[in-house]
Amino acid sequence: MRIDIVTLFPELCDTFLSASILGRARAKNLFEAHCHQIRDYTLNKQKQTDDYPYGGGCGMVLYAQPIADCLRAVQAQCREQGRAKPHVVFLTAAGAPYDEAKARELAQYDAVTLVCGHYEGIDQRVIDAFGDEEISIGDYVLTGGELASLVVADSVLRLQPGVLAEEKGYQDESYWDGLLEYPQYTRPEVWEGRAVPPVLLTGDHQKIEVWRGEQSRIRTRTRRPDLYDQWCATHPLTELPKWKRGENMRLVKTEEQWQRAAELAAEGRRAVGAPVATPDALASLTAEAMLPQLLQQHKDGWAFYLHFTKNVPDGMVGVCHRTGRIGCLFVTEVSRGKGIGAKMLDFARKKLPEHTNPTLTVLNTNARAIALYKRMGWVPAGTEAVYDPAKDAFCAVYCEELRMSYRPPVNDFVSADQQC
Numbered sequence: 001m002r003i004d005i006v007t008l009f010p011e012l013c014d015t016f017l018s019a020s021i022l023g024r025a026r027a028k029n030l031f032e033a034h035c036h037q038i039r040d041y042t043l044n045k046q047k048q049t050d051d052y053p054y055g056g057g058c059g060m061v062l063y064a065q066p067i068a069d070c071l072r073a074v075q076a077q078c079r080e081q082g083r084a085k086p087h088v089v090f091l092t093a094a095g096a097p098y099d100e101a102k103a104r105e106l107a108q109y110d111a112v113t114l115v116c117g118h119y120e121g122i123d124q125r126v127i128d129a130f131g132d133e134e135i136s137i138g139d140y141v142l143t144g145g146e147l148a149s150l151v152v153a154d155s156v157l158r159l160q161p162g163v164l165a166e167e168k169g170y171q172d173e174s175y176w177d178g179l180l181e182y183p184q185y186t187r188p189e190v191w192e193g194r195a196v197p198p199v200l201l202t203g204d205h206q207k208i209e210v211w212r213g214e215q216s217r218i219r220t221r222t223r224r225p226d227l228y229d230q231w232c233a234t235h236p237l238t239e240l241p242k243w244k245r246g247e248n249m250r251l252v253k254t255e256e257q258w259q260r261a262a263e264l265a266a267e268g269r270r271a272v273g274a275p276v277a278t279p280d281a282l283a284s285l286t287a288e289a290m291l292p293q294l295l296q297q298h299k300d301g302w303a304f305y306l307h308f309t310k311n312v313p314d315g316m317v318g319v320c321h322r323t324g325r326i327g328c329l330f331v332t333e334v335s336r337g338k339g340i341g342a343k344m345l346d347f348a349r350k351k352l353p354e355h356t357n358p359t360l361t362v363l364n365t366n367a368r369a370i371a372l373y374k375r376m377g378w379v380p381a382g383t384e385a386v387y388d389p390a391k392d393a394f395c396a397v398y399c400e401e402l403r404m405s406y407r408p409p410v411n412d413f414v415s416a417d418q419q420c
Helices: 010-017 020-027 064-080 100-106 124-130 146-157 205-223 225-234 255-273 279-283 287-299 340-350 367-375
Strands: 002-007 032-037 087-097 111-116 133-136 247-251 302-309 312-320 325-331 359-363 378-387 399-406
Touching: 002 010, 002 064, 002 146, 010 020, 010 032, 010 146, 020 146, 032 064, 064 111, 064 124, 087 100, 087 124, 087 146, 100 146, 111 146, 133 146, 205 225, 205 367, 225 367, 247 340, 255 279, 255 287, 255 302, 255 312, 255 325, 287 302, 287 312, 302 325, 302 340, 312 340, 325 340, 340 367, 359 367, 359 378, 367 378, 367 399
Parallel strands: 002 032, 002 111, 087 111, 087 133, 325 359
Antiparallel strands: 247 302, 302 312, 312 325, 359 399, 378 399
């Protein structure tokens, strides 16, 4: 691959491309890089590259002519080398947002030319005449396009064969699969009282991969919910974790089972309500308070099931055949992250064969549950209720109870290891 940077500061760009990993790859001729001084293509004695903008305003605008002549020279060099016409990218604040998908796209070109803006920008006519696209690396303003061009160059060149030691070196990075990368640790095992997560010391690669996947999803869900929503939409969970020996669902019938269901409901509601409810409201969520509510729901047509692991109840879910509603989906704290919630949701849905599109509700603050539901084919279907601290005494934070409806996923199966 050949990459050219058209700039007022070629030394700055060339130094970066000659250092570290890219520098070593460049020395091995794994890619070709050239940095061009715009001033070399000016037609005035002063080597002036800019002038005042038409229409008035602050700052200066780069001339079209020297940039155009530089681009023509780059095109001629590419022709002499037998290369295709270079793909020309202008780095501007008004460009399309840059991401890993665009980096992969640019990495497929044989030649890419990056043009660095400066001052108030570049005469639009040369952009219109030569530009294939405009790119912005973020919603902030820089003094020039050099840093932006180097960001693009680095992200594209590292994808070239041989630049990194192995392909997995970039496939595990943030954004490659739409998620942020998991946390990394190195020696010593304990630093200033902070220990490396024990799973990383086990040598069990399967457990380590599962842990890393979970950490990656947690990071993305909390730090970049926009990315996580996109990831959930493209990674449906249609292959569920397998039921293990000693794991089963039982209809709540006995007094002991009702008591345990009430305890699970209280624990689950406290966990879900912790981010939004007042301390008094959370304190009121006891098994004693939940039991009569569950019994009343039972009279209204609800059936409740307990999930057991080796005869220990660690989850519950309810279904209403009359309305097609699923609710009270809770897993004990010690049993979360094992896929039990996904199994129970699938179990509950299949208990309602007479309802093609059953529904459930979830607080908009419960990002983990929403992500799981979306990946299992549940889609937003409106707002069930709104809770406002100004009106609801039990509410500490404004939140909404969302309604979701089941729509069967149409994507191919994905690994059950990629649970939410």
